[in-house]
Amino acid sequence: MRRNGLVLLALLVPAGAGAHEHNKAVFLGASGRTGSMLWGVHGSFEDVLGKHPEPPKCNPRHWSIVLDASAYFRSQDTFSITVGPRYTFAGSGCQAVRYPKLLFSAYALPGLQKTGGATDDSWRVALVTGLQLDLLLRREDGIRVQVDAIGNVKSDHDVHYRVSAGLLLRFFDKK
8 A cells, every 4th residue: 555655646746737717626536544444435625715817917826725524434434524725736827728637736634533433432633634636627627636644633543544536626707
């Protein structure tokens, strides 16, 4: 698993780009998480910060606020809800956009995680950090692959890793 993660990271790092013309986006996909190898769903909502300039001005918007939620079901149910900043690396935000197109982002999302089960049923403060790669197929939609680490703050619990893939829908201001 560790070697596969490094290969995926090596593939993602050179994929820097920027397409900041959207205002909001929604992601929903399947997800796997270490720690009893849990399978579940993962979704997020993002709101891009800053006003989009009128053409022909170019001012790429790199920062977003992200609300992220995931749920895993097995012998021990796990839920997490986090919110925080995300940074999309710049690359081609001011050039003509051609599809398919790659976007590469990093984020840090503090929030809450609930672990359920026979021995533990409590909410904890958690921190999610990770990377995501969006392959935009058209202006409005694409595919997202996301790799992140979820750790409990002030806890002796291990850090768990999550890999998710699914559909990304982007929304724009009406003109």
